[in-house]
Amino acid sequence: MADVQKIEPDSVFAKAVKEGLLAGALAFGLFFLIVGFRTDQNIRNELVLNQRWGLLAIFVLVAGIGRFLLTAYITPWSEARSKNKRAAVEKEQSAFRKSFPKIGLGLLLIYPFLVILILWAYNGSIMGGLQGSLKYVDNFGIQILIYVMLAWGLNIVVGLAGLLDLGYVAFYAVGAYSYALLSTHFGLSFWLLLPMAGIFAALWGIMLGFPVLRLRGDYLAIVTLAFGEIIRLVLINWTVVTKGTFGISGIAKATLFGIPFTPGPTGFAALLGLPNSGVYYKIFLYYLILLLALLTAWVTIRLRRMPIGRAWEALREDEIACRSLGINTTTTKLTAFATGAMFGGFAGSFFAARQGFVSPESFVFLESAIILAIVVLGGMGSLVGIAIAAAVMIGGTELLRELEFLKRIFGPDFTPELYRMLLFGLAMIVVMVWKPRGFVGNREPSAFLHKRKMVSSEFTKEGHG
């Protein structure tokens, strides 16, 4: 083998310098016109050309030096690290991972009080603490938990049974409108309507399930997408019942064992002798949605250990093999649709009770896409992963509203909210490149003989619809 062409890799440093220069040149070419020049109107309405060479230089330098650092130091470092840690770190992580759900649950349980305590200390008054916590409990806590619950519900259909459903928000809408209509027209209580909304949504799930059973993959996705849109359009156009785009307002709030959260003498605050505040209702809602989400998780965990749950996962792995084992795949798919839809319905009725107002605008396709994105990002089938994904995605976009300091950098007319979806998309790309099977790609087996070992994502399938 003497005359084999030797391809000796250049030294890392030389390579890094080369790539850095290249990246700089590329950035210069790219930003020369875009950043280097800026047209403005002067006071006489004339167009003037401003030159911004300094800014351009910063762009080019950031690209060049960034690329240089990445090639010279960061990549070799991360490669060395990943090589070293392979065997050893796995075990340490698993210890943390095992207790992670418990720690997370504990934090969730004390979250509202933690927020109040912190803000109390910060503001120096209990009222300040209570009012200040409103935002954190409502915008962050409840909002995230709604999405956690929705994503856990969708996870049954997509993650376990492997049926790609792009119209999940339809069941959310069915739940919300069931509560809104039945409570405004018949004055039924939240606690009665909550299960009913779930049942209605499940029925709709079965109704959707029947026609789409024969479809797989892309076709299934498109039909479910159409179903979601149909529901929304019916809500808009069936104005007699739904009041169309105006939506239904004045929906009754939920009560705690019949005690309303109103400022009056029979209200919650008065009965307990607490100062008047809207925050109690929010805290109550927080625990309510936490309970509902935990119910979803509990049912999912239980179902996975039952024959039906295993049949769902088997269906995801191989439908033909399922049938050869005597499993009725029709009913198996229908139960998956119905169960997933039911949790969507619960979440919907909660949503209506929380907002006091529903309109078709809350149930657009984007919502379905976000819920699906959370499931995929979290790792299909993994409850913990999905919860983390929901917190990152929903919490992250909520956080963007808070980032006032960005205005100081990008100028006063910069509105961070407008970049919400852009960042959402970027984050998704980054996560998918970094972890193609989501945050938690490994699958926990539902039964074991000797030892519970996680199943690597290399072996699990995504399902074909």
Place this chain on the structure above:
Amino acid sequence: MVSEVQNNPTAILRVERLSMKFGGLIAINDLNFEARRGAITALIGPNGAGKTTVFNCITGFYKPTEGMLTMTRQNGEEYLLERMADFVITKKAKVARTFQNIRLFSGLTVLENLLVAQHNPLMLSSGFTILGLLGLPTYKKAASDAIEKARFWLDKINLVERADDPAGDLPYGAQRRLEIARAMCTDPELLCLDEPAAGLNARESAELNKLLLDIRDETGTSILLIEHDMSVVMEISDHVVVLEYGTKISDGTPETVKNDPKVIAAYLGVEDEEVVELIEQAEAAGVDDITAAVDLLSTEALHEIEEAHPDMAPATLIPSAPAKVRRARATAAKKPVVKSVTDKTAAKPAAASTVKSKPINPAAKSLVAIKPGATANALAEPRGGKADKLIIIKGIGPVNERKLNEHGIFHFDQIAAWKKADIIAAEAYLAFDGRIAREDWIGQAKKLAKQSQVTPAPKKTRGAK
């Protein structure tokens, strides 16, 4: 169970006038055959002859264009399979199948695969999930029974240790066995195997033979199999059906089929002149079946090789043992030089212990029992005609005892005298890596050899364990 075969000649499956057309293509044309209860029926034929199509019709994956498929269960119930949906066939008519290109649930663990197969009984005992969700003890009992059943089959296919690994992680041969075990977990009365030995090496197909015979004899399950590996088909099947271009060209016992010139020409693949030549040779040698003669072909190939490389005569590598006279004569018919290359040391205890239930083809078998002693101290016969009970050594089971006997190991002192090279050789044919050393066979054998010197007839000494 075997006696039943003789006493109960009724067919478990009757295929009558079966035709299957795909557009203009006729895959099966007016096919008639029967599979007997408690027997192994093989379906062979050239590629594309329609064998898998027959399977797909029997298991309901295709609806035949014409014809009747009658399955008669043990309890006398008759099912017309062409009228039933695929999963109902498994559930009610008790027909299970495997697939040519293994269809395991690769992301589920080995154990879970076997649990999914028990879906229907588990579904009943979990009260269609509802009772199970409430945690009723009936389901818990059923679930642990299901795991026990899975363990039983895992034990049968030697995969107990790997129960908690993903099925996709198993080597190919193990996946094939697991698929058979999974089908058996549906409690079938007829097991349809589509090329179970494809991709298995010689030793693995021997293990498969044993597994299939075990299934037939212990559970009374009838087996219908498609296979190209003649060492499987001819050795274990009670009845062979040969297809070509969708029609039956031969039907009968393995002997009659393999002597059928049509089958030889269409399938077994020995050219006509060669066949004639072989038959002549075989007759001269007193061998009355063709496969045995075909077997000679490969022997001759060996001789050719040997002649091409006289410097490394393989005969010297193999401890001398008397050449089998018949074989020698058969070979002599063509080649004057007789060397004992494949000289099949007729290890009598081995031949006696294999396939006791079905003496299919005594001529073929005695010829086929090749086991050149791989270890230095191999014996042709046990001393004094009586072998030690090697199973007393911890780690040696009946199967390994048989293998050892086949390789000329009959006594404890032989094992006790093993050198390193012998251990490697023994591990090679036992397919054990390091087990001999780990379980200290040598040490055990030394002890036992001493004991047997004291008491000449070794009894099952418990102390040895």
Place this chain on the structure above:
Amino acid sequence: MSEKQALLSVEGVETYYGNIRALSGVTVHADPGEIVALIGANGAGKSTLMMTIFGMPRARTGRVIFDGKDITQLPTHEIARLRIAQSPEGRRIFPRMTVQENLQMGASLDKLEYFDEDSRMVFDLFPRLKERINQRGGTLSGGEQQMLAIGRALMARPRLLLLDEPSLGLAPLIIKHIFEAIKELNKTTGLTVFLVEQNAFGALKLADRGYVMVNGIVTMSGSSAELLANPEVRAAYLEGGRH
């Protein structure tokens, strides 16, 4: 090593699936015009070696050299352009394309220039495929798909042909034909063939040299005759089924 320069040479290759090492320090080579067989039990890593030559998965250490060129880090499609063709494990035919189209895909390197000529050769080898020329690949029987996969590999006019269990699922008669055809091609065109087989006897009979792989390590190598005569090989791979 031989005086001739090896066409394919795999040097100390280690391949991993995740953290699991599938190949450890495998060194094999194939001289021009040689038929080399790789035998071993299921799960020994034979198919992994085939795929590693193709860069899927890539070797973590070691080198794969084809015709004096280091192809270890080359993208798979460029490896294929060097005229290494493979009939892979699991056949991997294009199920929705017809037999004809599948063969055309195989011939795409030459822009179908020799298609008629080569397809005639494939149809001579597998008359069955000619009967099914307009049928979709996915509707063929298992054995026919195997024929198609081998035929497609041959359409690429390969210098090196990698065959992963060509006899899998084929009738004895066809296996014989295929092995004869490979020998024929090898003799007439000097095609170098590297094949993996469970049918160790047939493979060693066909091949000039052979390797035995156990648990990702090449434990034995030698001429086919040597391997066929070796008692360990015989015990482990040739005789298990015959008792």
